[in-house]
Amino acid sequence: MNKSVFITGATSGFGRAAARRFAEAGFSLVLTGRRRERLEALKSELSGKVAVHVIELDVRDEAAVKRAANELPDEFASVHVLLNNAGLALAPEPAQDVALEDWHTMIDTNVKGLVNVTHALLPTLIKLGAGTSIVNIGSTAGKWPYKGSHVYGATKAFVEQFSYNLRCDLQGTGVRVTDIAPGMAETEFTLVRTKGDQAASDQLYGNTTPMSAEDIAEQMFYVATLPAHLNINFLEIQPVRQVWAGMAVDRDE
Numbered sequence: 001m002n003k004s005v006f007i008t009g010a011t012s013g014f015g016r017a018a019a020r021r022f023a024e025a026g027f028s029l030v031l032t033g034r035r036r037e038r039l040e041a042l043k044s045e046l047s048g049k050v051a052v053h054v055i056e057l058d059v060r061d062e063a064a065v066k067r068a069a070n071e072l073p074d075e076f077a078s079v080h081v082l083l084n085n086a087g088l089a090l091a092p093e094p095a096q097d098v099a100l101e102d103w104h105t106m107i108d109t110n111v112k113g114l115v116n117v118t119h120a121l122l123p124t125l126i127k128l129g130a131g132t133s134i135v136n137i138g139s140t141a142g143k144w145p146y147k148g149s150h151v152y153g154a155t156k157a158f159v160e161q162f163s164y165n166l167r168c169d170l171q172g173t174g175v176r177v178t179d180i181a182p183g184m185a186e187t188e189f190t191l192v193r194t195k196g197d198q199a200a201s202d203q204l205y206g207n208t209t210p211m212s213a214e215d216i217a218e219q220m221f222y223v224a225t226l227p228a229h230l231n232i233n234f235l236e237i238q239p240v241r242q243v244w245a246g247m248a249v250d251r252d253e
């Protein structure tokens with residue numbers, strides 16, 4: 001049976017680029033996301049190369065996630081790689097100005113959604129054993145604080161620690177776990193974060209050299225296709241032109 005990769009958030013950015021990268025290597029694709037028309041477009045693009053199964057799926061919907069995992073057609077049931085990529089940041093303003101609903105959406109998607117999908121696919125990965133991989137997409141925001149990151153960064157800190165803790169429990173099963181923590185990459189991420197402000201997105205990525213979705217897809221593919229005895233625990237990657245900011249000091253006028 002052909003190896004398949006199960007990708008959450010395949011309709012845009014890293015997830016879509018990963019679909020293309022894994023297709024190049026002959027993996028069967030299980031592509032998921034909420035926007036069906038984008039899933040169908042990607043399927044049309046790639047199904048000449050590899051088998052493609054699309055599932056309109058909101059990772060926050062626990063029952064739907066379970067169904068998606070349990071009802072994979074035979075051709076796609078051999079999930080060797082789970083790419084837990086679906087996620088978002090919202091509300092770049094200071095914590096004290098943010099609507100609680102936006103915090104809940106980030107937690108429900110980046111934490112609970114990722115946990116839902118992991119829980120649903122763990123039995124399959126364990127059954128297949130050595131050489132299988134869970135690749136979780138964290139962020140530099142999970143380690144490095146900055147203004148406006150509040151709950152987003154905290155959800156990505158969860159992803160890092162959950163990845164390490166999974167490694168401990170999965171010892172002996174052969175299943176690998178990696179947290180990839182990217183810095184600034186140009187995708188629809190900022191458009192989503194600013195609720196559609198294209199100018200803000202263009203400004204953030206303008207006059208510099210951000211990473212591309214393809215840069216991150218290449219890292220996803222790399223960690224998931226290493227020899228079966230190797231596990232990259234954490235892979236932090238940034239554009240050369242991005243570094244940490246200094247400490248901020250509050251001063252009297």
Ligand SMILES: NC(=O)C1=CN([C@@H]2O[C@H](COP(=O)(O)OP(=O)(O)OC[C@H]3O[C@@H](n4cnc5c(N)ncnc54)[C@H](OP(=O)(O)O)[C@@H]3O)[C@@H](O)[C@H]2O)C=CC1
Pocket residue numbers: 008009010011012013014015032033034035057058059060085086087088089109113137138139140181182183184185186187188189192213
């Ligand atoms: N771009 C960046 O600078 C960085 C991004 N990241 C992380 O990378 C991951 C991918 O983001 P990126 O590609 O940049 O952004 P995009 O906005 O381009 O893609 C996000 C993807 O997540 C999916 N998604 C969001 N919410 C849900 C949901 N509830 N259920 C299912 N799918 C969902 C979207 O699909 P749909 O809307 O169709 O459901 C979309 O395919 C995210 O986890 C993000 O936090 C980490 C570090 C840096």
Ligand SMILES: O=CCS(=O)(=O)O
Pocket residue numbers: 138139140141149182183184185
């Ligand atoms: O996760 C995304 C990178 S950043 O916007 O927090 O720097």
